Amino acid sequence: MSGSVNLQIYDDIAKVTLTLRGGAAQAAYVTTAANGCAAARPMPAMRQTHLTFTASSTMDIKAPIPDTHGLDNRAARHQSREEATNPAFPEDLFSYDTVSSSPARCLYTIAELDEFIRAAPTATFQGYLSLLIVEVNLVDCFNRHTLLSGACCHAPVHANALTATCKRCNEQVSLRLNPLILGQVVDETAAIEAGGLLLSDRAWRDFLGRGPEALLDLDAGGLKQIADRLVFCRLTTVFGWTPDQSRAGGRICVMRFRS
Ligand SMILES: [Zn+2]
Incomplete structure (x- = not known):
């Protein structure tokens, strides 16, 4: 060797x-x-x-x-x-209404959630996390033409557009906002690296204050303004966790952000 x-x-x-x-x-x-x-x-x-x-x-x-x-x-x-670039949000696995109306509301720290997952690796969890945003990569993703992402033919597809053409099969692929837009988030116990959260369409709207169409109308200056406003904001996160790797690629699923 x-x-x-x-x-x-x-x-x-x-x-x-x-x-x-x-x-x-x-x-x-x-x-x-x-x-x-x-x-x-x-x-x-x-x-x-x-x-x-x-x-x-x-x-x-x-x-x-x-x-x-x-x-x-x-x-x-x-x-x-890494293999599941940007899977569809598993809406059917979690219930925002159940979490928000439950008499027992569980606010986890990242470390506690990790301990629970470790103790019950086959269980599904839902609850709240309080996360501080450290990085927002909107401008980076814009410059790299990766604001939206998806997959086709077992390969990632990126574009600053709602759809893109797969280079392997020439089919049109619908894209979702790229999980890497949201960079590292932390709480008092640990950090979650960029790409560790999978956001629902509603959570993206909560986070960015607009949908992907309106985001694509902005130039780098407009995106920087949004990123600057979000950095070091603290967001109450309504999350779900599924042990099924095929659904969310091992990410924490964010149903909603509540400020
Ligand atoms: Zn393809």
Whole structure:
């Protein structure tokens, strides 16, 4: 084996790539565990994830601890999220009316939600999260022509338009607002990286104050104004969580934002 080896390392909230070069890449343990998971716990709310290793660092791959199974599930979730670019919002799985009219209203922190999912990996959850918006990527997405996204022929399709032509089959594809528009969000316990939330059409309207058609009428200056207004806003989020990876690609589903 020569060259470098990339290890994808996941924890509850983020993914980092650890590149091993030279002698480290040739170490026997790497060849047997290149698909393994390791526990890496970045500080919550950091803008970027960093890992530091020194000559004396030891990293256990597939460590025999109970958390390993949960981390494996998370790795699968990250994978399915990358494959499911922008799935349709699973409206039928959740009920906004049930959450908002229930006598028992559950306000979770991100860390608590993570613990509940870890404890009951097959359960569906609905409730509230109170999230601070750290990044809004409207201008970035506009410049990259990725304001809306979808998928066709197992490939992502992006455009600054409501529909686009699939380059593989030439069919018209309906697009939805790109989950990556909403960048990192945090609360006092943890962070959710860009793309970790899947918004319903209604939640997008709550968030941006307009529908996708009106958004597409704006230029970069208009989009920047919206982004500047939203950054560091705190939003009460009515969310649902489904363990079914095929429905939401392992994202937290946002039914509504309430300010
Ligand atoms: Zn296609």
